[in-house]
Amino acid sequence: MKNVHPSDFDIQRFAFELSDCKAEIVTHINTCATCKQKADNYLSVSNSIKVQPEPVLEFDLSALILAQLPTMSKKEAAYNYFIYFLMALSTLVVVAAILYFKEAIVGLFANTSAIPTSFIVSTCLLILIVIGIDTFRSFHKKMNLLNY
Numbered sequence: 001m002k003n004v005h006p007s008d009f010d011i012q013r014f015a016f017e018l019s020d021c022k023a024e025i026v027t028h029i030n031t032c033a034t035c036k037q038k039a040d041n042y043l044s045v046s047n048s049i050k051v052q053p054e055p056v057l058e059f060d061l062s063a064l065i066l067a068q069l070p071t072m073s074k075k076e077a078a079y080n081y082f083i084y085f086l087m088a089l090s091t092l093v094v095v096a097a098i099l100y101f102k103e104a105i106v107g108l109f110a111n112t113s114a115i116p117t118s119f120i121v122s123t124c125l126l127i128l129i130v131i132g133i134d135t136f137r138s139f140h141k142k143m144n145l146l147n148y
């Protein structure tokens with residue numbers, strides 16, 4: 001028999017997962033009164049916890065939470081309306097700018113040769129694709145965070 005007692009972790013493993021326990025630790029605990037007592041204490045504590053009834057709240061938690069939800073959703077709705085207003089305003093500004101500079105934009109593509117125009121269009125498409133992929137990936141990352 002060794003004079004050194006096994007650690008609490010090993011004693012807990014002996015008490016709850018005997019099949020994972022090393023043979024020398026099993027032998028020690030079976031022959032050592034102190035360690036055997038510790039293992040029995042762990043088992044009795046575990047059994048008394050299992051016997052405890054499920055904890056029950058004395059008040060209706062869901063009713064309390066539902067009572068607080070309307071104030072939050074009002075704030076959220078106002079924020080959403082502000083976002084919609086900004087989107088409509090920016091769309092209006094872009095459409096107005098396109099209408100105002102219509103001749104200049106048409107002249108940009110009509111008078112120049114096809115090579116600079118294709119460079120401009122391909123660069124814009126490349127930037128749009130990169131930004132779109134980045135937005136899509138960050139959206140998925142955030143959704144995964146929300147789903148735990």
Ligand SMILES: [Zn+2]
Nearest residue numbers: 005032034035
């Ligand atoms: Zn011991």
